[in-house]
Amino acid sequence: MKLTYFGHSAFRVVTEQIAIVFDPWLLSNPHGSVPLAEAPCDYILCSHAHDDHIADAVALARLHGATIVAPFELADYFATHGVATLDLMPGGGVTLPWGRIDMTPAIHSSSLELPNAPARAMGVPSGYRVQTAGRTLYHAGDTALFGDMRLIARTPLDLALLPIGDFYTMGPDDAVAALDLLRPRLAVPMHYNSNEKIRVDPHAFATAAASAGHTVRVMTPGETTAL
Incomplete structure (x- = not known):
C-alpha cells in the first residue's frame, strides 16, 4: 500500500486492488498544483x-x-453533475469487493461556497475509516477533538490522518490528545500551512506526539510513502 500526500487534506491511497483519493483540492492547492491526470482513482472520498x-x-x-x-x-x-456517487451518513458504511468504508462523525460544518451568494448548507461533516489490503486507515476530515474518537479505534488503526492547523479544526495540542484516543500505528498531520490562519509547525507537533508515545510522519506535499 502506498500513500501520497498532495497537501492540505488531499491524499491518494493505492493498493493492488484500488486507488482512493481523499478530499481532492488539487489544481489550486497552495502546496502545489497537481494535474488531475496524475491522480488516477477508483473512488473519491469527500469529507464535507x-x-x-x-x-x-x-x-x-x-x-x-x-x-x-x-x-x-x-x-x-x-449526482446532479452526472457522476457516480455513493451516499453514506456517519455511523453507516458499505462493504465492497476490495474492503470496507465506514463514515465517521466529525465536529465541523459543511456548506457549498458559492460565488456572489451566501454559502449553501450541505448536510453533515464526516471522516472515513477505510479497511483494505489488510490495513485500516482513518481520515478525520475537518474536526474538533471529541471523546468518541476512541470508538473509531475499536478496529486498531494502522494510519490516522489528522488536522492540526487550529482555528477551524483541532490544533496541535488537541491532535496529540486525539492520538491518545485513536492509538494508530502511524499518524500523518494535515490541514495546516495552507493560509496564514492555520500556520503551525508540523515538526513541533511530531515531537510533542513522540513525547506522548506516538509515531508521526510529517509528509512533504508530493511525497509518497509505503505503509
Missing part, C-alpha cells in the same frame, strides 16, 4: 462540502470514471 475538500471532485471523477463517496446531501449534489 467546503471548497478546499471538494474543489476537483467532479472533474476528477469524470476523468477517471471514479465514484464519489460523500454524506447524503453532498452525494446528491454531485
Whole structure:
C-alpha cells in the first residue's frame, strides 16, 4: 500500500486492488498544483462540502470514471453533475469487493461556497475509516477533538490522518490528545500551512506526539510513502 500526500487534506491511497483519493483540492492547492491526470482513482472520498475538500471532485471523477463517496446531501449534489456517487451518513458504511468504508462523525460544518451568494448548507461533516489490503486507515476530515474518537479505534488503526492547523479544526495540542484516543500505528498531520490562519509547525507537533508515545510522519506535499 502506498500513500501520497498532495497537501492540505488531499491524499491518494493505492493498493493492488484500488486507488482512493481523499478530499481532492488539487489544481489550486497552495502546496502545489497537481494535474488531475496524475491522480488516477477508483473512488473519491469527500469529507464535507467546503471548497478546499471538494474543489476537483467532479472533474476528477469524470476523468477517471471514479465514484464519489460523500454524506447524503453532498452525494446528491454531485449526482446532479452526472457522476457516480455513493451516499453514506456517519455511523453507516458499505462493504465492497476490495474492503470496507465506514463514515465517521466529525465536529465541523459543511456548506457549498458559492460565488456572489451566501454559502449553501450541505448536510453533515464526516471522516472515513477505510479497511483494505489488510490495513485500516482513518481520515478525520475537518474536526474538533471529541471523546468518541476512541470508538473509531475499536478496529486498531494502522494510519490516522489528522488536522492540526487550529482555528477551524483541532490544533496541535488537541491532535496529540486525539492520538491518545485513536492509538494508530502511524499518524500523518494535515490541514495546516495552507493560509496564514492555520500556520503551525508540523515538526513541533511530531515531537510533542513522540513525547506522548506516538509515531508521526510529517509528509512533504508530493511525497509518497509505503505503509
